[in-house]
Amino acid sequence: MNFDIVIVGGGPAGMAAAVAAWDAGCRDIAVLDREPDIGGILRQCIHPGFGLHKLGRELTGPEYAHVYRQLVLDRGIRVFYETTVTAVSADKLVTARNRDGILKLKAGAVILAMGCRERSRGALNIPGTRPAGVYSAGTAQKLINCEGYLVGKRVVILGSGDIGLIMARRMSLEGAKVEAVCELLPYSGGLTRNIVQCLEDFGIPLYLSTTVTRIHGKNRVEGVTIAQVDENRQPIEKTRRDISCDTLLLSVGLIPENELTRAAGIPMDPATNGALVDEHCQTLVPGIFACGNVLQVHDLVDYVSEEAERAGREAAVYVQTGEEALPWVRVSPGSGVRYVVPQRVHTGGQEDVTLFLRVTQPFGRVCFTVRAGDTVLVSAKRLRAAPGEMERLTIPAGAMKDVKADITVSLEVIS
């Protein structure tokens, strides 16, 4: 089979990319998803807070997914359901399998939109037995919200990212007792509003600089040992204490699901665990694009949709007009900045370029500076900056015009 554009994944990124590619004039699009319906992880995120930025109203996850699902289906875009992609090649041959067997799809352009998955217990090396009752927070979320199975009655949550906080509230509402949320770092990675409405509303304690050092129980979790950690994140012996519980939820980070990307030989950024891309979301392999959480883990789905629309539009342009070999420069993080996406930017100043970045630790008042060599392109102040909140800085087309040197983004603390 031949398609102009093949999109791997039908979550928020894949759906928005498909709609944008169609609206840019491309009519020959296929979306491949391993689930029986499109919508991705949004379908299990039943809490509100989605769409304020992109759609101008506050929706739950399933409602947000439904909006984009309708846009995809109304356009008659071809969707392959329960279809798992097993390989993507650099010459844009996509191999997949479903009930009908093996599918080979030859694409003019490929958009990678596989999203991310959760870090698991294995990645943390928590010692102890291997009883039932240890779940990643997202797995527990799916079991409770989609299948109606309450995973436990007394719960400890490790990790205070937004998924962990949301699950603390959800378990409490369903009648479980959440004993504690432990966070290895001295600050929470979650939004302040979630600490208030998910923990404080339910009287759940949040222990910072604290981790789980052991899991107890033979067949089922019977408890965990927690301990405070020192500045090197090593447990402090005398602070160890046991909490009885029947369930441990892990909310300890998301990993972009890039096995297909790596196997295709697409160059990666070790800081994002996503592909290296230019400002059009195009990887270093021409005609292969990446967007959404497979490219960089986002805070809000609204920004996933926005990024995916850019990828969809640019993939349509690539199919319609072919590759343009324009000069480019590298973009790298400087002091205080952990990563910047895109990592390559075309020069010539044909359009504004927006950079997305995360800082290394929480800061108070800061000033971000984007420099090309010694030339300052953008300077922007913020009241505060935190790793949990993605920053965006836009370089105006005019400032990009004469850029010859590589670009760096750094921050300075304003006292």
Add this chain to the structure above:
Amino acid sequence: MKRAITCIVCPRGCAMTVEARDGAFTVTGNACHRGEKHAIGECTNPVRTLTSTVRVANREDTMVSVKSAAPVPKGSIPEIMARIRAASAEAPIAIGDVILSDICGIQLLATKEIR
């Protein structure tokens, strides 16, 4: 009387202070008027949008996600949750369908389509 409140209206999370004097409230630390409204609400009648799930009786292992049509008083949440846990729904369900009418004066609406 002074009270510290962290705003939950938007992701910015302003650290606000509410001062009550003679039945009137003075809010400081808020960046917008929605914060002021929220802070006063927290002192008079705190409300939350409630989301949960209701079992779909005629589909195996299937839940329909629901939300309160309007924010509900915090104190009524345990009672509403008890009603939600006892409820069931029948597919097909469209988004916006009323799953429970009048629990503590509000409606519970479906947020997911079940075919």
